[in-house]
Amino acid sequence: MRARLTLVNGGLFLVAGLALLGVTYLLFDNQLARSSWSAPEPDTAATDGATSVATPAQPVVATSDATASLLTQGAIALVVVGGVAVGCGWLVAGRLLAPLRRVTDTARRIADSGTLRERVALSGSYHEVRELADTFDTMLERLDRAFDGQRHFVANASHELRTPLTLSRALVELAMHRATASPDVRRLGESLLEINARHERLIAGLLMLARAEHEHHDHSPVDLADVVTHVVAGTAHEAARAEVAVHESAAPAPMTGDALLLERLVHNLVENAVRHNTEDGDGWVRVASRTAADGTVEIEVTNTGQTIPPYDVPGLFEPFRRLGGPDQVVSGRSAGLGLSIVRAIADAHAGTVTAEPRAGGGLTVTVSLPHQGSPPATSSPDAAGPPAAASWPA
Numbered sequence: 001m002r003a004r005l006t007l008v009n010g011g012l013f014l015v016a017g018l019a020l021l022g023v024t025y026l027l028f029d030n031q032l033a034r035s036s037w038s039a040p041e042p043d044t045a046a047t048d049g050a051t052s053v054a055t056p057a058q059p060v061v062a063t064s065d066a067t068a069s070l071l072t073q074g075a076i077a078l079v080v081v082g083g084v085a086v087g088c089g090w091l092v093a094g095r096l097l098a099p100l101r102r103v104t105d106t107a108r109r110i111a112d113s114g115t116l117r118e119r120v121a122l123s124g125s126y127h128e129v130r131e132l133a134d135t136f137d138t139m140l141e142r143l144d145r146a147f148d149g150q151r152h153f154v155a156n157a158s159h160e161l162r163t164p165l166t167l168s169r170a171l172v173e174l175a176m177h178r179a180t181a182s183p184d185v186r187r188l189g190e191s192l193l194e195i196n197a198r199h200e201r202l203i204a205g206l207l208m209l210a211r212a213e214h215e216h217h218d219h220s221p222v223d224l225a226d227v228v229t230h231v232v233a234g235t236a237h238e239a240a241r242a243e244v245a246v247h248e249s250a251a252p253a254p255m256t257g258d259a260l261l262l263e264r265l266v267h268n269l270v271e272n273a274v275r276h277n278t279e280d281g282d283g284w285v286r287v288a289s290r291t292a293a294d295g296t297v298e299i300e301v302t303n304t305g306q307t308i309p310p311y312d313v314p315g316l317f318e319p320f321r322r323l324g325g326p327d328q329v330v331s332g333r334s335a336g337l338g339l340s341i342v343r344a345i346a347d348a349h350a351g352t353v354t355a356e357p358r359a360g361g362g363l364t365v366t367v368s369l370p371h372q373g374s375p376p377a378t379s380s381p382d383a384a385g386p387p388a389a390a391s392w393p394a
Contacts, residue, residue, distance in 0.1 A: 017082060119141075121137065223252060224255065224262065225250035235267070246274070250289050255297045273303035298367065303358075304360070308363055313363070316339050
């Protein structure tokens, strides 16, 4: 904008200067023409017995020289003064746009830090940019209050909803384990505990989703390879119970982020891949972390399972959407929020999530996150690279 304002002002000045020079040329040329036509008739005088007559060519030559000199010197003066005007216009435009640049810098800092505590606080005389800055500060203040209220609501909801569920679970377990409890009471208690656990998972998923989408997160150095190793070890029991083989390739992938949320991201992907798999004992899950060629770090989870139509893939990332139709919202094993939380966590870290159906059934989910840590140490492929292709499931 500063360059455009400078070019516009300089262009207007040059156009005005050219117009002024043209008008001056016309007036000067007209005045010289009148002077030459109104000059008196030349006198004849005898000199050394001869008659000398003054020719009219001398005024014409003088008029042409004066006109050329006017145009040349005027053009030089116009170029010099035009350059000075452009320079002054650049400085003036910079001074006028400085408040607007301050608003932009504040907005960029807020976007990078994720905090709404900063304000533009523009001082000085009241003008259009000052009005914009004051309006921006008012909007930030209202957003800050709204997000504070939402954080308090999430904290209160976490306490108010979990407490009765915990109490009801304790009462059901107490009734089930009484010596006088009949088999019907125990069966009813098991059903109630399953429903209670389902509600606890749903509430935990909603709170995690709200935290990932709206809270400000403390970022620290994290290597996704460590996260992958930890999550795979933590889900080994569930994978063994489901007869699903989990293959791990934890290549270095350092970044800066919220370690707890990144662990939840990988855990949801692996848990989802294990749960939605084949039931014939030949299912597998492949989990890999790596640093891409463009500098981003990636988490890729691939699994076997039922064939997924490509048009159904985007709906899997919507809250309470599961494969098989919108009516399958919550089951005994899932609350329908796993991939929604994955996308929210990726968005909170300025990353992206893509999913593609795998040929033969299953899904490949790739999470790309910005690389903000020191680059991983170079090592030989045998030492730190992924295992050979033969060790991976086809």
